[in-house]
Amino acid sequence: MAPHPPRSAQPRRIGLTGGIASGKSTVAERLTELGAVVIDADELARRVVEPGTDGLAQVIARFGPQVVGEGGGLDRARLGQIVFADDTARRDLEAIIHPRVRALAATLRCCHPGRVVVEMIPLLVETGQSGAFDEVIVVDLPEDLQRERLVRRSGLTPAAAEARIRAQASRDQRLTAATTVFDNSGDRAALIAQVDQWWRELHA
Known part of the structure; x- marks a missing residue:
């Protein structure tokens, strides 16, 4: 993960994003359990x-x-x-x-x-909002794994899944906007561990 920026006296605006089927909801659920308020776009x-x-x-x-x-x-x-x-x-x-x-x-x-308020916005990058946030968390995974998970989760055909992925920002575009990256190429436990580490650093 990228280094966490210093805390300021004013609450920071924190955005959470990632491509379709990237694992944003898992991150949001864990943040809620930890005590954050998640605003789901x-x-x-x-x-x-x-x-x-x-x-x-x-x-x-x-x-x-x-x-x-x-x-x-x-x-x-x-x-x-x-x-x-x-x-x-x-x-x-x-x-x-x-x-x-x-x-x-x-x-x-x-x-x-x-x-701590986190705004979960799937199209944060696409809508040009990244500059409005003090921190942009991106849930990331390789596109082939993203496509596989989307087909398995939604029952879409591979072509329909591809269309939904292509309708969003590219992986590189999201990573360029990120100040923190959660890698979701592994299992759920590995993703949760990264969220917990970020939360500890936030309150250090």
Whole structure:
């Protein structure tokens, strides 16, 4: 792992990212167990398009009623098929979702004074947010292992898994933005050990 920066009087903004199926959720779960507050951008992205929100209204206006599922909620599987096959569609969706997620995250950050707050943002690098954080933690693994884990976890075809990986920043781009790297090429215990070590250094 990269050396941990000195602590300052003000709480640092800490971002957590990594490619799809890299192990971000495992890291987030462990940080929560250790006492951190984790703000999950994916969870916020679901909240901002819940039934009755202006976010959902904007998505429907852009993509049509075909993306509405039973009960009036968003059909994420159908929407995913559209945006992962069309770069323009994906950018249009991001333009709707991302500003709303950032606004909600900013509100939540203020609710936990004195706590370590970590923002888990899968597209942190892609959306140009790395400069907004004092520390960027990247969960990293080789792309062939990432592809294998994604197929096994999601049941996607290799081609569909590849499309999702290619829709994100490259491994090199994420590593360039990182101040701390957790290597997830091994097993879960090895990953957890790195998280625990980072936590100890944070509170040293």
